Amino acid sequence: MNPTPRKLEIITIASALFKDKGFSAVTMRDIAKAMGIKAASLYNHIKNKEEILTFIIISLAEEFINGIDEIKEENNTCIDKLKKIIALHVDIATRNTNGMASLNNDWMHLKDQLDYYLTLRVNYEDTFRTIINEGIKKNEIKSINSDIMLFSILSTLRSLYIWIPQKEDMNSSLLATNLSEVLLKGINK
Amino acid sequence: MNPTPRKLEIITIASALFKDKGFSAVTMRDIAKAMGIKAASLYNHIKNKEEILTFIIISLAEEFINGIDEIKEENNTCIDKLKKIIALHVDIATRNTNGMASLNNDWMHLKDQLDYYLTLRVNYEDTFRTIINEGIKKNEIKSINSDIMLFSILSTLRSLYIWIPQKEDMNSSLLATNLSEVLLKGINK
């Protein structure tokens, strides 16, 4: 899992193509053309097409699990933990917009590491849900079905990659602040 | 745009497959096998693979635009209009969960009707944004960047199809009510 510079170049260019058309609709020839080389040459750097997808998804999934594990241990209110989770999503989605598309839409095409990915995802959602439930218990958060709250917030955060490129003018910390306001306190006056 | 029963059967079965693997990863043989016939037989009912996708996406997009056009004309508060939009999404996503996956993830594979789809989508988002902006003007809604509010709410609504099958126990109207509470008033106590 420590790619050479050339391999990383392939992964980066492939990410951009996967974002636009999805993993299955992008061919090795598409990736090669975008790199300015022939498809056969790609195999000097990567084992196969699957390896590209696996790297994109697993490295992102690990970033998320590491991020939330750190946040959950902090001595903080639950609301502040949620704000940090929101900032985590904004940060990762800003730094790797293209990869986020594969993480969201193409994880089902993983083979070798599909089970590992699913474990990471379940762990992430469980930690997230635990933080919400603690917030309810401590009277910081409304006593609504916590799955609905989890689903609502996480759906928005997972879609950030679609929206961030359209809003290049807005800086990350302002976006995270505004998003926290909307997601935590709503839009109703 | 008025499919025979057999054609509708193909579209329905294809929707389920597209939901699981995406349009590009599903072959005509996959669809045929799920129907219990051979791939060649499909072509007696449909022109090509693209036509299946086009029907799924365009009929859903038209349902949404018709729904929101009706809501916007009503003599109602903006908050109530938003509640109706939320109920619209819950309703459509409940009735056609599988189709919603294609609408969200495979619209870029449209050919003939891609421009038409994009027009419908822009119109939908514009109407949605206008309702939010009116709410701000009338002091019903907080004066935050309306694009952030639009993005946040719409991301959640667009993801409903992923979540609804996991929550079969919850009825549509309760879900719409809870979701309105969370999306409009937030989770913070």
Added chain:
DNA sequence: GTCTATATTTTGATAGAC
């Protein structure tokens, strides 16, 4: 309406020269 057979193109991947 479904079948078999088949044409044509595209795809992931390898072998071996430079």
Added chain:
DNA sequence: GTCTATCAAAATATAGAC
């Protein structure tokens, strides 16, 4: 590290029999 040449498999789609 990239190329040309090529393979084998898989894909969309058509023709024509039943």
